Amino acid sequence: MSGAAADNPQTQKKRVGILISGRGSNMVSLVEAARAPDFPAEIVLVVSNRPEAPGLAWAKAQGIPAIALDHKIFRSREDFDDQLHRLLLASGVEIVACAGFMRLMTSTLVANWRNRMINIHPSLLPSFKGLHTHERALAAGVRIAGCTVHAVRDEMDEGPILGQAAVPVLPMDTPETLAARVLAAEHKLYPQILRMFASDQIIIDGDDVITKYSITDDAELFSPTF
Numbered sequence: 001m002s003g004a005a006a007d008n009p010q011t012q013k014k015r016v017g018i019l020i021s022g023r024g025s026n027m028v029s030l031v032e033a034a035r036a037p038d039f040p041a042e043i044v045l046v047v048s049n050r051p052e053a054p055g056l057a058w059a060k061a062q063g064i065p066a067i068a069l070d071h072k073i074f075r076s077r078e079d080f081d082d083q084l085h086r087l088l089l090a091s092g093v094e095i096v097a098c099a100g101f102m103r104l105m106t107s108t109l110v111a112n113w114r115n116r117m118i119n120i121h122p123s124l125l126p127s128f129k130g131l132h133t134h135e136r137a138l139a140a141g142v143r144i145a146g147c148t149v150h151a152v153r154d155e156m157d158e159g160p161i162l163g164q165a166a167v168p169v170l171p172m173d174t175p176e177t178l179a180a181r182v183l184a185a186e187h188k189l190y191p192q193i194l195r196m197f198a199s200d201q202i203i204i205d206g207d208d209v210i211t212k213y214s215i216t217d218d219a220e221l222f223s224p225t226f
Contacts, residue, residue: 014198017045017093019084019101024048024055025183026099026120026190031062033191041198045091047084049103065091071103081109088113097194098152107154115204117152118197120190122182124148124164129157134175134182143169143223145178147186149193151204160209162202165189168223 016034018027027046034043046059051068059066067087074080080103088096098119110117123133125148128140137145146166153159165185169178196202196213203210 012040014041014094015044015092016041016095016097016194016198017047017088017091018043018059019096019098019103020046020048020053020055021050021102022053022055022100024053024058024099026186027055027097028058029187029191030097030099030194031059031064033195039195039198041095041194045088045093047087049080049101055100077104078106078108081106085109085112095194095198096152097190099190104156105152105154110152110154113152115151118149118162118193119152119157119159120147120149120186121157122147122179122186124166125150125157125161132175134178137169138173138175138178144221145169145182147182147189149190160204160207162197162204162209163189163193166221168221168225 016030018024018030020027024046031043033039034041043064046056046064046066047069048056049069049071051070053068056066056068069080069084069087071080074083094116096113096117098117121129123129123137124144124146128136134145144166146164148164149162150157151159151162165188167181167185193202201212203212
C-alpha cells in the first residue's frame with residue numbers, strides 16, 4: 001500500500017451492510033451519520049427480505065446499493081440465509097447492522113457473523129424481548145422505557161449489550177406515543193454505538209463487552225421527576 005493510501009482516512013472506514021424489512025428509519029439515521037467525514041464506517045449495502053420495503057427506494061435514492069431478497073421465494077430459511085451471507089461477503093461487508101429486520105436467523109448465519117452483527121431493539125433488554133414491547137411495558141407499569149443495541153445471538157433479542165438509551169414513561173402514554181419517544185432515542189443511540197463499535201471503542205470478547213470510554217455517574221433519569 002502506498003503512503004498516500006495509508007494516510008487516507010477513508011481506507012480505514014469499516015464497511016457496513018444494513019438489513020431492513022420496512023421503512024428503515026434506523027437505517028436512515030445510520031446513513032446520515034455515516035456521511036460525516038470522521039465517521040469510522042461507510043454504508044455499502046442495504047438488503048431487505050421484503051421487496052416492497054420503502055427503505056429500499058430511499059437507499060437507492062442515496063446511491064447506496066439496495067437489494068430485495070424476497071424470503072418467500074426460498075425453499076427454506078437456510079437457503080435464504082445462505083444467499084444473504086453470500087451477498088454480504090460479495091460487498092465486502094465487515095459489520096452487519098439490523099435495522100428493523102423482521103427475520104429469525106439460522107444459527108449458521110449468526111455464527112458466520114458472530115460479534116460482527118448488531119441489532120437495535122425497542123426496550124431496555126433483557127426486559128420485553130420480542131414484539132409489542134410498548135404495550136407490554138405500559139401493561140407492566142414501568143416508569144422508564146428505552147432501547148438497546150446488542151450483538152446478535154441465536155436466541156431472539158439476546159446477546160451482549162453494547163449500549164442503551166432510556167426515556168420516561170409519561171402518565172398519559174399510549175403504545176404509540178411511547179413508541180415515538182423510544183424511536184427518537186433509537187435514532188440517536190444506534191449511530192453512536194455503530195461509531196464506537198467501528199472504531200473499536202466497544203469490543204466484544206466472547207460474550208463480554210469491553211469499553212474504551214469513560215462513564216460518569218452524574219446523569220440520573222428520574223420518572224416521575226422531583
